[in-house]
Amino acid sequence: xxxxxxxGAAQFATLAVLSAGGSVITAIVAAxxxxxxxxxxxxxxxxxxxxxxxxRALEGQAVVDASLILARTGEGRYGVxxxxxxxxxxxxxxxxxxxxxxxxxxxxxxxxxxxxxALFPAFFLVLVWSELGDRAAxxxxxxxxxxxxxxxxxxxxxxPVVAATLAVLAGRAVQR
Amino acid sequence: MKPEVWIAIGALxxxxxxxxAVGPVALGGRDLPYWAERLIVLMPAALLAALVVVQTFADGxxxxxxxxxxxxxxxxxxxxxxxxxxxxxxVAALTAAGLRALGVG
Numbered sequence: 001x002x003x004x005x006x007x008g009a010a011q012f013a014t015l016a017v018l019s020a021g022g023s024v025i026t027a028i029v030a031a032x033x034x035x036x037x038x039x040x041x042x043x044x045x046x047x048x049x050x051x052x053x054x055x056r057a058l059e060g061q062a063v064v065d066a067s068l069i070l071a072r073t074g075e076g077r078y079g080v081x082x083x084x085x086x087x088x089x090x091x092x093x094x095x096x097x098x099x100x101x102x103x104x105x106x107x108x109x110x111x112x113x114x115x116x117x118a119l120f121p122a123f124f125l126v127l128v129w130s131e132l133g134d135r136a137a138x139x140x141x142x143x144x145x146x147x148x149x150x151x152x153x154x155x156x157x158x159x160p161v162v163a164a165t166l167a168v169l170a171g172r173a174v175q176r
Numbered sequence: 177m178k179p180e181v182w183i184a185i186g187a188l189x190x191x192x193x194x195x196x197a198v199g200p201v202a203l204g205g206r207d208l209p210y211w212a213e214r215l216i217v218l219m220p221a222a223l224l225a226a227l228v229v230v231q232t233f234a235d236g237x238x239x240x241x242x243x244x245x246x247x248x249x250x251x252x253x254x255x256x257x258x259x260x261x262x263x264x265x266x267v268a269a270l271t272a273a274g275l276r277a278l279g280v281g
Contacts, residue, residue, distance in 0.1 A: 001185050001188075004185070004189045005185065005188045005189050005192050006192070007188075007192050010188060010192060011188075014184050014185075014188060018180070018181060018184065024180045024183055024184050024187075027184050028184055028187050028188060028191070031184075031188050031191075032188075032191050032195075035188075035191065035192050035195050036195060037223065037227075038192070038195045038196045038199075039195055039198055039199065040199075040219065040223060041199070041219075041223060042195070042196055042197070042198055042199020042200055042203075043199040043203060043216065043219065044199070044216050044219035044220065044223070045199065045200065046198075046199030046200040046201070046202065046203035046204045047203045047204060047206075047207075047208045047212075047213070047216060048204070049200045049204035049205065050204060050205055051204075051205070052205075053201050053205070056197075056200035056201050056204040056205065057193075057197035057200060057201050058197075059200060060196045060197045060198075060199060060200035060201070061193060061196050061197070063196055063200075065223075065224075065227060068219070068220040068223060068224060069220060069224075072220075075217050076213050076214075076216045076217035112243075112272075112276060113273060113276055113277070114269065114273050115243070115247060115268070115269035115270060115271065115272030115273030115274075115276065116269060117244055117272070118243065118244045118246075118247030118248065118251075118268045118269050118271065118272035118273075119265055119268060119269050120227075120231045121227075121228050121231040121232040121244060121247070121248050121251075121268070122247060122248060122251035122264060122265050122267075122268030122269075123265060124224050124227045124228045124231065125228050125248060125251055125252060125255065125264075126251075126255065126261050126264055126265070127220075127224050128220075128221060128224035128225050128228060129255050131220055131221040131224065132221070136218060137218060137221040138221075140218045140221040140222050140225070141221040141222065141224075141225035142225075143222075144221070144222040144223070144225040144226045144229075145225045145226070145228075145229050147226065148225070148226040148229035148230055149229055149233070149239070152229070152230065152233065152234045152237070152238075152239055153237060153238060153239055156237070157230075157234065157236065157237060160226060160229070160230055160234070161223065161226040161227060161230055164222050164223065164225065164226030165219060165222045165223060165226075166222075167218075167221075167222040167225075167226075168215045168216075168218040168219055168221075168222050169215070171218040171221065171222070172211075172214055172215055172218065175214060175218075
């Protein structure tokens with residue numbers, strides 16, 4: 001699953017639904033909603049890609065959340081080499097880590113006891129922190145934060161992140 | 177594993193492929209108008225800020241205030257003190273783990 005789906009959040013959503021006794025359809029819908037943020041991330045990186053449609057579709061598979069920062073070569077521009085170079089180690093780590101978990105899962109303590117679930121938001125905080133240099137980005141991040149908080153209790157998981165991209169309109173309004 | 181698990185994995189593989197391909201196929205290979213570029217520049221700030229919120233305060237469909245929030249707050253302090261990325265991440269994990277060891281969150 002890690003090798004071919006390669007979207008951690010979508011994988012966890014599937015397993016959460018299935019292990020709670022939910023149907024396959026429910027699991028697929030939940031995971032699709034979670035993965036829908038890659039539509040938005042693809043919109044950010046897509047314009048930087050060149051070559052045939054097939055080539056762009058394949059390059060798009062290398063996109064992960066952190067690509068938004070790690071693969072960037074300039075304002076709003078992304079490099080395919082940087083994209084592949086930053087994602088490949090993550091792919092190897094993710095797949096091997098999954099394999100390790102399958103083999104040794106019984107003997108590993110609860111990741112929550114190690115605080116590992118606090119790593120993800122902290123990592124994204126590091127990434128967004130580096131973004132807040134100008135006023136437009138700060139307004140965008142603030143509005144996105146607000147949208148996410150409002151939508152978490154009322155929208156299905158996955159939707160808050162996608163909807164938060166509307167914050168770019170607020171950022172645009174104060175740009176320069 | 178039960179067959180439905182493999183059905184879900186197969187379907188998700190196809191769905192995730194399409195989702196990740198849409199942006200590059202639709203928008204790549206040409207230059208976008210200026211207004212679109214100005215919006216795309218702001219996309220990382222919006223997406224990453226929302227991811228911070230969701231991964232800290234969402235518990236399924238409910239808002240939750242638990243050890244993750246304390247970890248995030250500690251990470252923010254470390255960032256403000258210009259700590260390195262690894263230190264920031266360590267601080268976040270240790271804070272959350274420490275609180276849980278004390279039975280909080």
